[in-house]
Amino acid sequence: MTTAGRIQFDEWADLYAQRVETMRTSAVRDLFAAASRSDIISLSGGMPDIRYLPLVEVSEVVKRAVLEEGIAGLQYGDTKGREETKRVAAMLMRDQGIHASTENITITAGGQQALSLLGMTFINPGDNIITEGPTYLGALQAFSAFQPTVHTIEFDDDGMRMDLLEAKLKELGPRGAKFIYTIPTFQNPGGVTMSLGRRKRLLELAREYRIPVIEDDPYGRLRFEGEHVPCLRTMDDEVIYISTISKVFAPGLRTGWIFAPSPIMQKVNMIKQGADLCGSALNQVIAEHYFNDTDWRGTLNTMRERYQVRRDAMLAALDEFFPPEAKWTRPTGGFFVWVTLPKYVNTPQMLSVALEAGVTFVPGDGCYPSGSGKGMNAMRIAFCYEEPEALREAIRRLSLVIEERLALYRAFIDAGVLEAE
């Protein structure tokens, strides 16, 4: 074989752990490379738009951080994180109505490590876990390393459907799942927010079936309109709460946290020792200075206003350009809109055509457990990163790609070969 020198035979193929077979890489991450083409408008990434951060001020913050606390910042630190950083996390939670003692907070490498550590703490191969469906694809990746059976519960405009959750819990029985994972506010990818009534019902059901709840809250501060809905954690001290500074300051600092009852935190901290010994003390010092010494609330307000304008632009463009067969959510905060197309449209296949047309999105199947066959006719589109005009153009381009598909199927339907939905 003439290509033998270039194709690397994997002589280790029989040595990998079983988890490697069932895991998959994220289509989103794989898309980042493609999305660097300058003519492509990205609706795929959930990246905060930090272009407007006050960089000169931040540069002074980091300089001061090194001068004042450089030795502590550059040395190994506590596995659980710096006390001062935990105080910042406690302050951010207090704004959300959660009163936390720093003792039960652990600083993690972003929300992603929090998910990975919780997966590692709770999941044996084959264990049941419950999530919204669709849900955050990074959570599915984090959990899948520990080989759970993932049960997904649909949402509607009021969040996770409690009738479906109750039916699933009945099926699985008390203690029948390791945890219920939810993003109740401005869900990823749905953009929907769980109503107060459903939140109360969720907690009731979790108590009745004795299953822990993980509340993931990265977007809670990014509300554009309407009333704040209380966090699950404010209504039940046993909720495991995770959040991050990625969406309110900067993801590049990889600073998130877990706040949970102390027996759980003890296990999480033990697991974290093995995973990374400790997080970056320097990043924590920088985060402390940012939240203690700058007008971060003002900066965040500016960012939130920008996101709101973009959300408006995206929804207006969807109304203007998208075909009547498409349905989408109307988020009141966060980063994402979830679009559902007729079931004969295959969004994973459509992605390459969209790329050629200069627009990217996240095919919906990535937001469901691998192999479930769900989400193939759906997509996540993010309004957080592009300017309003670019968003309008992206939606226009995307609508043409969709129209092309629909036209074909409409012809089939007209010919009686396919049934209309």
Add this chain to the structure above:
Amino acid sequence: MTTAGRIQFDEWADLYAQRVETMRTSAVRDLFAAASRSDIISLSGGMPDIRYLPLVEVSEVVKRAVLEEGIAGLQYGDTKGREETKRVAAMLMRDQGIHASTENITITAGGQQALSLLGMTFINPGDNIITEGPTYLGALQAFSAFQPTVHTIEFDDDGMRMDLLEAKLKELGPRGAKFIYTIPTFQNPGGVTMSLGRRKRLLELAREYRIPVIEDDPYGRLRFEGEHVPCLRTMDDEVIYISTISKVFAPGLRTGWIFAPSPIMQKVNMIKQGADLCGSALNQVIAEHYFNDTDWRGTLNTMRERYQVRRDAMLAALDEFFPPEAKWTRPTGGFFVWVTLPKYVNTPQMLSVALEAGVTFVPGDGCYPSGSGKGMNAMRIAFCYEEPEALREAIRRLSLVIEERLALYRAFIDAGVLEAE
């Protein structure tokens, strides 16, 4: 019960994953709290002494990093790390004689995450792995999350004993272990360096039994005397090489790396997506500036000279104060000395007495797999962090604690109740 309000019953006890039962926290990490008492001299931590880093220069480096590359540094980054950071890793490896393409390098959150990711990539519960015994306790923690059976191979002054390794490989058979993990140069905790002859033999045996080798090389640049011994990776392209900037610049940046054949890296990168999405881009930018724009070699030389003076001080103090029954290694680089005491001395029990006497060390059992019963009469003492005078005083204090124990046992031996070793 009147204390019910203070003792928290763990109602989740039946929900944790099996791995949680077999893992344990590191005595070293738990000691950090105790070691903050100012009258205690710590021989326990493997912390580089970064007090002499040029902080003003570093503060300018980080300020520039934010001004010039702030947006990239504060945003999400590539799971595998920044190309520029990988180039720094490649440069550091080139100094060690390893020629690496950046394509097969992934930047990790320190060497610890590298170990955790490799454990996650290879280990199913019950799988055999082979390590030196004693070995790095953080590696045992990282691997133990995936529930391997750990087989330890003793070392002598020339490193891991190949006769014992060969016997073990014979017992386990071809492909009978997932990997052989070794710290060949200035081993942690042993301080010993594997001879060139043994390195060659190790690679021969690994090939014969078709078992991957993980070479962990955090201390390779910290040689005080003698000839550099080539890295395993320079002699065999299939070796998985991991290192870190923790000991040559700063652990607080949590920047290490894995360099391995591309099929392995593909799996590692997939695993890493779930574990943390990406590392801190800001820390990577800072590392790039440090290694590209400052006289880091000069700074490292100064640090190495300090470590050498401390090694000399520790060995001199051991010669002066330690009893004839004690044996210890004489490292030519790195951070650690490994002390072996008569088998009736129990170092884990001795630790609290030593703490009272104002000195800490790592009891040897922590450097063996949990429950092995090994290392109970040994200890790791680090010379990296304290000044020469403090090291001398610490060894003097420690010798008194040991003498007290020995005196008791000598009396038993004299009385014929115990046998001399």
